[in-house]
Amino acid sequence: MNKEMMRRFEYAHQKRNTDPNLCLTEGQAIVDEGKRLNDYDMIAHGEYLISHGMFQIGHMNDVLKYSMSAAAFFEKSDNYIMHLRCTNMLGIGYSAKGQHTLSLQCYKEAYYVAKKRRMYKMYDLLENNIGSEYANLEANETAVRYLKKVYHRMKHRTNVDNTLYMVVLYNLADCYAKLEEYEKAEYYLQVSDEIVKETQDANERGMLALLHARVAYFTGREEEGNRYADELNHFLQNMIIRNFEILGDVERIALHQISIGEFERANVLSDYLTECAKMSEQSSHAALAYRVHAYYYEKIDDKEKSIQYFRLLDEEMRRMTVQERKFQLQLDQEREKANERIAQLRNEMEKQVIFQSRDGLTGLLNRAGFSAIMNSYIEQAKTQQVPVGCIFIDVDHFKEYNDTYGHVNGDACLEKISDVCLKIEKHKERLHFARFGGDEILGMMIGYREKDVVQTACEVAKGVKELNIPHSFEKETGRVSISLGVINQIPEDDMDLLGFMKCLDKTLYESKAQGRNCIHVLHTESGSYECIEVESL
Structure with a gap:
């Protein structure tokens, strides 16, 4: 995504809560430019902006459509901030549609990303959202645990986000009101009142009036409830952008007003509900x-x-x-x-890495290319729960070959072995070979069964055997041979490339310990090893 589009994205994102039209127009412009340039990252950024705009105008199905598409892209990328933002927006959309279990799942997924990447600044927002959804699911005591944790962190800070702090206090008061612990609800409302006096924010004042009215009505203080209801009505009538998140609370207050004969006040709220319903459809x-x-x-x-x-x-x-x-x-x-x-994007990225990362001598991927693709395979495998297969190939007694036949012939030997690998690579999808260093070659595959990875290793070993390159140091065969280590497993959440390489290195060590010229397979489920003699192929 180029600098100009990123500048436009950031500006629209800053205005997301006050200017839905800007989010919609800029989001669509970014999507269109992304399609023109075939830039999927740019398209996903634009879709995220559109989802915000759709939320502000009440089109919740479109919120889910665009945020889900963007979240699916960023989940597979290394842009963790955007993955978190999109997943959080997806949760907001589900919540607005009343699908609170799915919303909670999204918030927890975003929270997991934040904790894994140590994005501490996002903890308050996400723990508040999780608490809010537990409240929507009527698990108010669990909700209070999450919300109080955020409240205690925020109240001791000197530089605090007052808007988020207000939401946390509001949600705490709401939970205690639902639990009929009205004294505690009143306490958090009073704390909120003090903040509103400092900020003079009309939106926050309106939200507080709504909750004050609810608490007053449900504790039998009708006059106080009417006073706050009038303040709420004034707030709703002067809102430029409709707030679809509060409609459930507005309905509850209107129904209570009807039950006590406050019909005129109830009609104002009823008109607001009708207007929002027409707008959102x-x-x-x-x-x-x-x-x-x-x-x-x-x-x-x-x-x-x-x-x-x-x-x-x-x-x-x-x-x-x-x-x-x-x-x-x-x-x-x-x-x-x-x-x-x-x-499609993954394939294009792999092709670009492959094109830019070839070893000059062998034509295989170089070590940088191996690291890029292998890291990508490991992350995909974790998400999709499919295995990653690796074949570690080492030329037996290659130092002695160079000493006997010279480095020119040594290079030619490596080229011939690499050609065997490249021919096999052409006939299999998602298989790549790389020169890891010296005479070490690594094959990497994703989504294959163990027996298919072993079969690929056997094809390489048999191909090298059929080259019949003379090697006087090998007394038994008289030709160049290779040792291979094979592993195929679904990586654990905490496994990275280094961890995978340690397992693979161990299998190659076992292979050489058996006398070289063999394939050693680590069966990850049982932890046992299997040795295949190359001469038997």
Whole structure:
């Protein structure tokens, strides 16, 4: 992604919560430029911006579509910040659609990435989001544990993000209100009030009014609840961008107001719910508005209109079920497209590495090329839970060959052995050979069964045997031979290239200990070794 596009992305990202149109237009421009340049990283950045814009205008299906596509790309890249951002945005989208289990899963995945990469600055946000989703799943005590951990960290800091701090306090007060521990809820509301006085932020003041109204109403303080409800109504009527996250709370307050006869106040909230439902075209939002209308008309004894709205509510609930099925199919298709894009990009990246990283003598990959592709294979294998296969090839008594026949013939010998490897490589996908150093050659494969990796090693050994290159030092065969170590395993989460090489080096040591000119296979499940004599092939 070039500097100009990155500058435009960062500017739009800063405005994501206040200017949805900027996110949508700039996001689409970045996607279009990425498609023109065949730059998938740029496309994913643009999709992430679009998902933010879609969230602000209430198009939750599109939030999931774009954030899922971007998250799928960044999951396979080394851009951990963007992977975390997209996964978090996916969680926000699921939460807004009421799919709180999936939302919690996304937040936990993002939190795992943050902890693994020691991205400490993201802990507060993600632990707050996890706590919030536990609250949505009515696991309020678990939610409180997460939220209090964030609260205690933040309250002792001198330089704190007041917006996030307010959200944490709000969520804590909300959890305690649901647990009917109203004194604790009031305490966190009072702390919030002090912060709002300092910041004079209208949005934060409106959010606090909403929660104050809820707590006051549900503790029987109707006059106080009405006062905060009026402040909330003023806030909602003056909002430039609609807040779809608070609709559930707005509905609860409206229903309580209806139950105590505060019809005019309830009608203001009902109008807000209806307006949001029209804007977002989401059945879940329409259902909230219809429910309020239905109970209002039931309360004033207009049975005909009450029945009408209960029927509309039932229709929306049925439509939600159908929409979810359709949307799940759409998501599955998006996942397939994302995976196809990722596979295409991986192949292009491998081709670029291969083109730029050839050994001058043998035509195999050099050590840098081996490291790049092997690291990529290990990360893919962890994600997809498929094995990585490695073949370590060492020419037996190569020093003695050079001493006897000279370095020119030694180089020619290595070229011939490398040609055997290259011919085999041409006929197998995701197989690459590299010159690791001196007379050491490494083969690497991904997604193959163990017997297929062993068969590839046997083909190399048999091909070298058939070259029949004279070597007087080898008394038994009179020709050049090789020793091979083979391993095929799904890497553990903490395994890196160094760990993989240690296992492989051990298999080659075992092979040489058997007398050379053999293939030694480490069976990772049992931890046992198998020795295959090359002369038997």
